[in-house]
Amino acid sequence: MPDPVIASVGASPLGRTDLPGRDLFSVALAEAFDDLPDPADIVEAVYVGNQSETYEHQIMQGTLLAEWAGLRHVPAERVEGCAAAGALALRHAVKDVRNGEHEAVLACGVEKMTAGGTSGATDALSAAFDRAIEQRSGVTAPSQYALLGQRYLHETDATERDLAEIAVKNHANAARNPRAQFPKEIDVATVLESDPVAPPLKLYDCAPVGDGAAAVLVTTAELAADLNRPQVRVAGSGASANNIAVAERDMTDIAGARVAAETAYEEAGIDATAVDIAEVHDAFTVCEALLAEAAGFAPAGSGYQSYLPPAERADGWTDVQLSPSGGLKARGHPIGATGLLQALEAYEQLTGAAGDRAVEGAETALLLNEGGVGDAVTVSHVLTTAEAP
Amino acid sequence: MPDPVIASVGASPLGRTDLPGRDLFSVALAEAFDDLPDPADIVEAVYVGNQSETYEHQIMQGTLLAEWAGLRHVPAERVEGCAAAGALALRHAVKDVRNGEHEAVLACGVEKMTAGGTSGATDALSAAFDRAIEQRSGVTAPSQYALLGQRYLHETDATERDLAEIAVKNHANAARNPRAQFPKEIDVATVLESDPVAPPLKLYDCAPVGDGAAAVLVTTAELAADLNRPQVRVAGSGASANNIAVAERDMTDIAGARVAAETAYEEAGIDATAVDIAEVHDAFTVCEALLAEAAGFAPAGSGYQSYLPPAERADGWTDVQLSPSGGLKARGHPIGATGLLQALEAYEQLTGAAGDRAVEGAETALLLNEGGVGDAVTVSHVLTTAEAP
Amino acid sequence: MSDDALDATNPRTLPGFFDALADGELLGGVCTDCGQVLLPPRPACYACGSRGVDVEPQFPEGEVFSYTAVHTPPPAFAADAPYTVAVVELTDGGRLLGRVAADYDDVAIGDPVELTVREPTATEREVALDYETDWPVHVFELR
Amino acid sequence: MSDDALDATNPRTLPGFFDALADGELLGGVCTDCGQVLLPPRPACYACGSRGVDVEPQFPEGEVFSYTAVHTPPPAFAADAPYTVAVVELTDGGRLLGRVAADYDDVAIGDPVELTVREPTATEREVALDYETDWPVHVFELR
Numbered sequence A, B: 001m002p003d004p005v006i007a008s009v010g011a012s013p014l015g016r017t018d019l020p021g022r023d024l025f026s027v028a029l030a031e032a033f034d035d036l037p038d039p040a041d042i043v044e045a046v047y048v049g050n051q052s053e054t055y056e057h058q059i060m061q062g063t064l065l066a067e068w069a070g071l072r073h074v075p076a077e078r079v080e081g082c083a084a085a086g087a088l089a090l091r092h093a094v095k096d097v098r099n100g101e102h103e104a105v106l107a108c109g110v111e112k113m114t115a116g117g118t119s120g121a122t123d124a125l126s127a128a129f130d131r132a133i134e135q136r137s138g139v140t141a142p143s144q145y146a147l148l149g150q151r152y153l154h155e156t157d158a159t160e161r162d163l164a165e166i167a168v169k170n171h172a173n174a175a176r177n178p179r180a181q182f183p184k185e186i187d188v189a190t191v192l193e194s195d196p197v198a199p200p201l202k203l204y205d206c207a208p209v210g211d212g213a214a215a216v217l218v219t220t221a222e223l224a225a226d227l228n229r230p231q232v233r234v235a236g237s238g239a240s241a242n243n244i245a246v247a248e249r250d251m252t253d254i255a256g257a258r259v260a261a262e263t264a265y266e267e268a269g270i271d272a273t274a275v276d277i278a279e280v281h282d283a284f285t286v287c288e289a290l291l292a293e294a295a296g297f298a299p300a301g302s303g304y305q306s307y308l309p310p311a312e313r314a315d316g317w318t319d320v321q322l323s324p325s326g327g328l329k330a331r332g333h334p335i336g337a338t339g340l341l342q343a344l345e346a347y348e349q350l351t352g353a354a355g356d357r358a359v360e361g362a363e364t365a366l367l368l369n370e371g372g373v374g375d376a377v378t379v380s381h382v383l384t385t386a387e388a389p
Numbered sequence C, D: 001m002s003d004d005a006l007d008a009t010n011p012r013t014l015p016g017f018f019d020a021l022a023d024g025e026l027l028g029g030v031c032t033d034c035g036q037v038l039l040p041p042r043p044a045c046y047a048c049g050s051r052g053v054d055v056e057p058q059f060p061e062g063e064v065f066s067y068t069a070v071h072t073p074p075p076a077f078a079a080d081a082p083y084t085v086a087v088v089e090l091t092d093g094g095r096l097l098g099r100v101a102a103d104y105d106d107v108a109i110g111d112p113v114e115l116t117v118r119e120p121t122a123t124e125r126e127v128a129l130d131y132e133t134d135w136p137v138h139v140f141e142l143r
């Protein structure tokens, strides 16, 4: 089977922008194809991750963005698993290339979250919850995650201060990321004293609402070499659903993420100890703790130590560095683009393009992108450095 | 590569129902797995075609329906290309099986269109049009198709009466289809005298709004044989986007559908003359005429003769029978399920389960499922009779 | 699975489930293979995959498994905020999310609660889908 | 493609395009390779794939290519129905959909029309996305 690689990446500005979604995509596309032939000369299929049609009252984003890239008669579609939509798009591109369906596929993601105010985003995000019981009870994304967080604090030694430290760590990372929505350091007090949203979560435990688009070009290793592009190998891909309702899951063993990560590890022929950096889905601070455990980086109950230097973490922790980009929390979380922004960060880290925030010696990255609350769906990829064939 | 086959099908009642989408899916699932082991014993991945989150304020349909089928830790996602969502789900299932990703995949589709009244459906469908120019000009699905129809009548010898005859033919087919939303014959006058919707299209030129769900099990030929199921081979699959805006396309040469059909023919190693029956996307009567031409069944400008017996059609027409199910027009058009209802019809025709409406000697079927207006995206499959291996 | 038609009177569908709930009866699916309780009932068990699912009344009491307060509500519930929600583990083993009729500060994990059912408010009816309009709302009360 | 930043003042973005339209100027993308006109401008040409796309004013006249009347409007435009819409082939080669300020019965394929621009109505502003609020609406008038 052909070896799928990421051959190029691009992203729009992240945060509160004055551009519609398709224009954000234009910016991401221009960056991704800056040194390349026209997309129409290379790309054979397009997948678009997009969470909600309500932000811009627009479905058919596959067709729309393919056309915007100058591609008319190619397969193009939108894929949706709430905030995992971006990694679903990446996964389809990877599968098409490794199965010989196509030589080059464009995975993109876009979300224009700020077009309808905060209440518009709150409403759009709540469509990810089970309608019959959860939505009708008035829960929100922060309160759903707070239910996970409350239980996690109950079962483990973690404290609200630990969760705050995760936010502090991710902001510190973002401060060195020119793409970040919030490229500034914060302190623990700022998190602990921020407005209550859904206890134990406060405003600074929550990833922001924001706009953004990303584009990731997946090709065969041969084509990437022909194009003279730095390449990163996609060594494994896994995906797993779990119950849609939070109540019916194990709320502290994030089993769907565990299955997705293990599938990706198995395909890559590695285990968790081989991972140098991981971009995990810290939509809320507690997620980073839970996902560190699900990914096999941390023993049960000690994932909250992700903010500590490896030497200071509990026995059984790996040396992984989590979310060098700043994570969803500080890099930004434009829902449908997030999974591709994770891939972008890993691409830059593994190709020596991460500048000030480079994690020294990073050769293997894990991506964990989730949709719905927690692991209602999880998509995971293992990326590794690659030599041109 | 493994030979992908359809091994089972199921559908809910179609039309105005009092069941939510997930319950409609339960009905379709029960039929599809009536003679089979539990889904969890067979199915390795789930794709859900669904057009709009607004009908039931619900995204994450992949996760939700997988769980409803008793599948927890499998890849599950929603795919969306407006009304082509169902065939996109089928296409992913087919690709996964033929590429050895999975042995059995469940392709399903659901749409609960009647949960928000007619204005809800009109609004939800309009999200398929380009937002910037088309939606802001106040167009609707019927008026968009009317623009195609008006041009078609201008360029060809077709008349409004011919379009009406297409509706009459499809109602006559539906009258023999126990699954049809409108299982009753109508006459030409009923169509011509029905309320104007968007000239030249009248109420009876339009497929109805309605609820529905469908489930299609795609497996290897070997597994279908082990399960003792009648099987239909998926011999080819094609997909193509086109411009999102109607104005920017060739409005009478439906090029996206042409590309999708030709890709499916090529994979199947056949041409249009080999096709015995075709389920085409007659969301509006004029579509059947346009798609008969795009699929290579009819010479340019004579597709409107689809309602005539083969012997009475113009030279260059094949002997194909179009939409024995009654088509979207009379069988029903629950958007995200439609592509799978097309597959269901072909499955029943090719396995001798079509009862009164069986097309004698049918061995090869073409499916054309479209999303957006006309061919903004088209997904096509060629199905053929298969002997158990 | 039962041979009854899966129509809106069947408690294996949401309309049937909420009809029973409106009468004060919480119906759960109970897996005949592994005992998992499914709230609401559904065609198959997510824990083991079995389609052997009985429908049985669930005892309307349980304990708080996790809880929080919603300070930034969806637009339709703005007037209620902050309000408390919880995941409750019921006596018969199922888990169900719902509102708690108590201040956040008065709730703790492990607290015993009772399930009550009320008609939807005018505001809730306004944001309901056509088929949800008469569906009741369940609320947990501290015991 | 131009080196200018792709920001909201750039006519290669929708805000830039509609700003110019508000001033009465219809800007199109014109492919430097195959001449295709793209309305509104976009990063690449759908006809040939080239990213060589210039932005040029388009002459605001053309002919009706197809047309219809909307009898069953979206909720926001209910008061206007029935109204006429058309696909217009512009003199410079691009095609654009828009409303026609004429009764359906007074329009025919081939009729010459002129593009006019007006501010959005209060109703149109109500259903606009935040960033669309001030975008103008174009209307074709029979010449």
Ligand SMILES: [Zn+2]
Residues within 6 Å of the ligand: C031, C032, C033, C034, C035, C036, C045, C046, C047, C048, C049, C050
């Ligand atoms: Zn069970």
Ligand SMILES: [Zn+2]
Residues within 6 Å of the ligand: D031, D032, D033, D034, D035, D036, D045, D046, D047, D048, D049, D050
């Ligand atoms: Zn060109």
